[in-house]
Amino acid sequence: MNNSQNENSICGCNIIHEDIVNKVSQLLPADDLLYKLSDFFKIIGDKTRIKILHALFESEMCVCDIAYLLNMNQSAISHQLRVLKTAGLVKFRKEGKVVYYSLDDDHVKNILDQGLIHLSHK
Amino acid sequence: MNNSQNENSICGCNIIHEDIVNKVSQLLPADDLLYKLSDFFKIIGDKTRIKILHALFESEMCVCDIAYLLNMNQSAISHQLRVLKTAGLVKFRKEGKVVYYSLDDDHVKNILDQGLIHLSHK
């Protein structure tokens, strides 16, 4: 237990447990890494994108197929596919006019499945 | 290959591969479940909350400690702790004025670690 007299200007209160804060502070991963991590979860934390990913678990699909499947217009799907592509979660191949998207990462299915397990245990 | 003459009013294009769409449509988890799943990832897809969770991996902490550790004011942390509490990811115990937060879910650390593995493999 370690209190200082004046409240801290940063957080607006005193440090109650300086020893714990110091210990945890050292063990915490770098900000940079944690930001990347939260960005990754942000990508899969969207209902449209998570549906696209689940669809691609089953089969590669073209933009038009996905749009029809999800009952959304082509533009919205195309925008979201770009997000997934930029994040390295999907890749594509072109065949004439048609662009086929598929998964580009083995871990993603694993992580989504873990999420489902989490939900089922709550 | 299966084209209809007029473009589809829903997605603004024709279905290219009706067979695939039908197959995937049957295999896709229920909307309800996928929404819950994306909500879960949305919770951990925030830099402040992911820092809080990582901090709590190491030790239970009071609100003030977390605020000081993350260099944020008490109110912001309190709001985010409520989000995490509502999602069932953290729990708390009271000791006088002080409220101690800790993890309330075993799967979360696992999932975050998987996320880190994903990042390191990219």
Add this chain to the structure above:
DNA sequence: TGAACATATGAACAAGTATTCATATAAGGA
């Protein structure tokens, strides 16, 4: 070459959300 179509993309708009500020609540100590 021109029409049709699959996809991409920029801009605008709408909706959601994280943080701040002010203040309330509740507990401890003088």
Add this chain to the structure above:
DNA sequence: TCCTTATATGAATACTTGTTCATATGTTCA
């Protein structure tokens, strides 16, 4: 009881982001 302090919370603000609309690009086919 009054003062201090730890936490919670409602409202306002600022920011982020998903979707739509209009349009551009690029390919096929007649």
